Amino acid sequence: MRVARWLAGALILGVLAYLNFFVFEAPLLIKLINVSLFSALFVLYRVIRGPSPADRIIAVDILGVLIIGVLALLGLFYDQGFFMDIALIWALLSFVASLAFAKVLEGRRLDD
Amino acid sequence: MIRHTIGMAFIWVGILFDFLGVLGLLRLPDVYNRLQAATKCVTFGSAGLLFGVFILKGFSSFGFKALLGIAFIFLTSPIAAHAIARASHRSRIPLCPESVVDLYEADHELKEEGGHAAP
Numbered sequence: 501m502r503v504a505r506w507l508a509g510a511l512i513l514g515v516l517a518y519l520n521f522f523v524f525e526a527p528l529l530i531k532l533i534n535v536s537l538f539s540a541l542f543v544l545y546r547v548i549r550g551p552s553p554a555d556r557i558i559a560v561d562i563l564g565v566l567i568i569g570v571l572a573l574l575g576l577f578y579d580q581g582f583f584m585d586i587a588l589i590w591a592l593l594s595f596v597a598s599l600a601f602a603k604v605l606e607g608r609r610l611d612d
Numbered sequence: 613m614i615r616h617t618i619g620m621a622f623i624w625v626g627i628l629f630d631f632l633g634v635l636g637l638l639r640l641p642d643v644y645n646r647l648q649a650a651t652k653c654v655t656f657g658s659a660g661l662l663f664g665v666f667i668l669k670g671f672s673s674f675g676f677k678a679l680l681g682i683a684f685i686f687l688t689s690p691i692a693a694h695a696i697a698r699a700s701h702r703s704r705i706p707l708c709p710e711s712v713v714d715l716y717e718a719d720h721e722l723k724e725e726g727g728h729a730a731p
Contacts, residue, residue, distance in 0.1 A: 532627050539634040546637055546646075554643045554700035561692055562637060562650045565685070569630060569658040572665045572678060573623070584677035591684050598692035606699035 529577045536570045557601045564594030615667060622664030630657035642708035643700050647693055654689045 520534050543566065546559040568587045575583030603609075633653020640646045662678045662685075669675040701716060 532623065535627050535631060539631050542634050542638050552643060552700070552705050554696060554703075554705050555646065557696055558643070558647055558650055559637065561689075561696070562634070562653060565654050565658045565689070566630060566634070568681065568685070569626065569661045572658075572662055572681070575674065576665055576668065581672075581674045581677065584674060584681065588677065588681055588684065591681065591688070595688040595692055599695055602692070602695035602699040605696075606702050 527577070529573055533570055533573050533577075536566055536573070540566050540570075553605055557598065557605065560601070561594060561598045564590060564597075615670075619664045619668035622660050622667060626657050626659075626661030626664060629653060629660060633657055642711070643705055644697060644707065647697055651689065651693045654685060659685055 516538060520531055520538075524531065524534070540563060543559050543563050547556050547563070550556040550559060568591055571583045571587040571590070575581065575587075630653050633649050636649025636652070637646050640649055659682050662682050666675045666678040666682075669678070707714060
């Protein structure tokens with residue numbers, strides 16, 4: 501059973517990687533952005549079905565970090581500098597949101 | 613040309629670490645183990661990717677914004693991870709059944725018994 505699950509996971513990942521890198525016709529940076537977006541899809545699975553609230557908080561935090569990487573690659577692809585501004589502001593807001601969620605989870609008030 | 617190769621190598625390593633961190637977030641059994649895997653994804657994943665962007669773009673405004681992003685991520689992400697870990701331990705989210713020791717809980721009980729006063 502365990503081996504079957506490992507094989508199914510490896511098969512799904514292999515099919516996704518093959519379709520992304522050998523079938524899909526695009527520049528290389530777009531393919532790398534696609535890998536990050538697949539990762540964001542897995543993170544969304546953990547957001548929806550987290551067993552505890554802390555799992556969802558961690559998943560949202562990591563989603564912010566992944567989106568910073570995606571924005572940097574998008575700015576590199578379009579050769580525009582303002583994507584990094586969006587990434588910096590996203591990092592700031594993600595940090596504040598993580599601290600606020602942690603305080604609420606601990607059971608304290610926000611102005612404590 | 614060499615600069616382009618080094619930058620793309622950093623970007624590949626960053627993407628790989630991001631993917632492995634997300635895989636750990638998906639597979640590990642516990643909140644604390646997942647937090648450990650996810651923090652790896654921050655430190656070498658997105659920061660390496662931003663460093664690759666900095667190498668590719670050189671000392672322009674784009675590159676300096678990427679360096680600023682690295683500094684900001686390195687300053688804020690461990691603080692957020694520490695806050696989440698402490699909050700989840702204080703709100704009694706259980707450890708996985710395979711874990712052997714919980715030193716934070718033992719320290720907390722020692723302080724509750726009044727061994728030595730908290731400073």
